[in-house]
Amino acid sequence: MKIDILTLFPEMFTGVFGSSILKKAQEKEAVSIHVVNFRDYSASKHGSVDDYPYGGGAGMVLAPQPLFDAVEALTAGTERKPRIILMCPQGERFTQRKAEELAQEEHLVFLCGHYEGYDERIREHLVTDEISIGDYVLTGGELGAMVVTDSVVRLLPNVLGREESHVQDSFSTGLLEHPHYTRPADFRGLKVPDVLLSGNHAKIEEWRRKESLRRTHIRRPDLLEGHEWTKKEQQWLAEFEGDK
Incomplete structure (x- = not known):
């Protein structure tokens, strides 16, 4: 399986993905995990990825351009469209059944926003799934993406010491x-x-x-x-x- 995670804070993932089962799964080549700073795909000369919301209101909204361009670059040339997962408190509540479903995929892409919301066109025209890990709000989607990744990767063949361990x-x-x-x-x-x-x-x-x-x-x-x-x-x- 290939997993791409789009975030503005790649350093948050170092300890989690470099330890325990997730580290071993990568060493066994059961999964390939890439953490990408989507600011690198910003078309703005200042590297901006968000902007003020139309109609006014507090906070900033993630703009569609950097995320669309990042996903298109990461999925170019792939025959099978990956699952594009938006980590969001409004999404479907994550369950073991959802983990088992995602474990059947070849490629997952996680979108991790931070602070405020997403431009609605990201939800409507880019993502395939919106997932929440619980009925509470976090500063960003990074922690949720770590949780979902761990839950999915441990279900992959040859990751756990005994295949029946997770059954x-x-x-x-x-x-x-x-x-x-x-x-x-x-x-x-x-x-x-x-x-x-x-x-x-x-x-x-x-x-x-x-x-x-x-x-x-x-x-x-x-x-x-x-x-x-x-x-x-x-x-x-x-x-x-x-x-x-």
């Missing part, structure tokens, strides 16, 4: 992930559930499914809506209701 992640199955334990089996009198020490893999998988369902029921009951449950899962849900 049971919270939200990948529609539920929150089950609890995990490691050695020692008894830590200060706090013991690992017996079933996990039994060696009975069928029982362990059943326990994990039940605990995943329990945790979702307690913490994110909204995620349970619209599911079709097995008879056993229905019994578990009734049990959880009785425990309240």
Whole structure:
């Protein structure tokens, strides 16, 4: 996968993209990440990328010319049009399902604005997706682009140590992930559930499914809506209701 990130502050990405899984993914050549200062594409002799809004108002608005020219330069000669992603608090809320969708693409381009808004022609005629990482406002789109990039890249083939590592992640199955334990089996009198020490893999998988369902029921009951449950899962849900 190729990822281009257009920003006015390329230095913000150095630590994040040069560490941990994102660094390893690039070393394995699973992904190629390029951070581009779109000020370099400004047609203004002063390198301006924004201007006052028509009609008046506070703040400045990012002009279309630098972003259009930057995207066109980065995508010239490509056969398949990339996903052009605008990081924006008005966008679609980012989810694991969206990460899985984007992980199927060959080329992603992120547009990171800063401070104020975008010229509407950028939204209407340049981008393919608008994404928000939550119902709050950040100074710019850079942090959001880092979050989305991390979430997508870890899903690419050969990035994680074990391909099944992400399959049971919270939200990948529609539920929150089950609890995990490691050695020692008894830590200060706090013991690992017996079933996990039994060696009975069928029982362990059943326990994990039940605990995943329990945790979702307690913490994110909204995620349970619209599911079709097995008879056993229905019994578990009734049990959880009785425990309240």
